[in-house]
Amino acid sequence: MPILNKDMQLCVSFAARPSNIGTRFHNYLYDELGLDYVYKAFAPVDIEQAVAGVRGLPIRGASVSMPFKEAVIPLVDRMHDSATAIDSVNTIVNDDGVLTAYNTDYLAVASLLRTHEVDPTASVLLRGSGGMAKAVLAAFAGAGFRDLTVVARNETTGRALAQQYGARWTSEVGDRRARVLVNVTPLGMQGPDADVQSFADVTIAEAATVFDVVALPAETPLILAARAAGVPVITGAEVIALQAAEQFALYTGVKLTPDQVRRASEFSRS
Secondary structure, three states, X not given: OOOOOOOOEEEEEEOOOOOOHHHHHHHHHHHHHOOOEEEEEEOOOOHHHHXXXXXXXXXXXXXXXXXXXXXXXXXXXXXXXXXXXXXXXXXXXXXXXEEEXXXXXXXXXHHHHHHOOOOOOOXXXXXXXXXXXXXXXXXXXXXXXXXXXXXXXXXXXXXXXXXXOOOEEEOOOOOOOXXXXXXXXXXXXXXXXXXXXXXXXXXXXOOOEEEEOOOOOOOOHHHHHHHHOOOOEEOHHHHHHHHHHHHHHHHHOOOOOHHHXXXXXXXXXX
């Protein structure tokens, strides 16, 4: 990486609980490509002041994570279609003081549905109703999927999300089956739910694709069970790497190769 200098472009991330994944992904590639950029994670105490700092310093770009994805909407100047589609922002790009908001989670999921050739006529059972669930469900709906069911214990958020995208809502998986299973909950993530499998083996056995958005660890109990059953998978590691690659292109103008994305993703987890 070039030594710190007055012309170096700064990119940042805003999250309540920052991780090193994005920081390592971006800085690894800045170093490899010889770009005069540096990336730093922050946990803002005031998101309005943080976004004002992006505009005023100026900072080239900002990744936005929970709980700020909707709070930043009134603070930017323009909304890209990817953010407007779900009223949620995960990326801000600063062009000479003009802040444009994107959602590269949405773009990444849409891309993965294409590259994994997931059949849009398939039934989809999506577990979760938070901000990331909105991005995932919107991407499915935008790709032409129509047989959509949201599973969420919170009836208020679950029903609202389902209605927004023409899906059904239910509070429990129960004996429901679908060709595409999607986990967008913390189940399987590091912490108290690390060993919890978000769909039962019998449900997995009848699926054609299993998609777990949990990024850390990439090999969640759900993904491991699907692999054991011979069911094709899409992992959260793929999502986070692709969305970071989209951010990288927005910040730098450099379109990464699949090999660069793979190596940076591996480094970010090492």
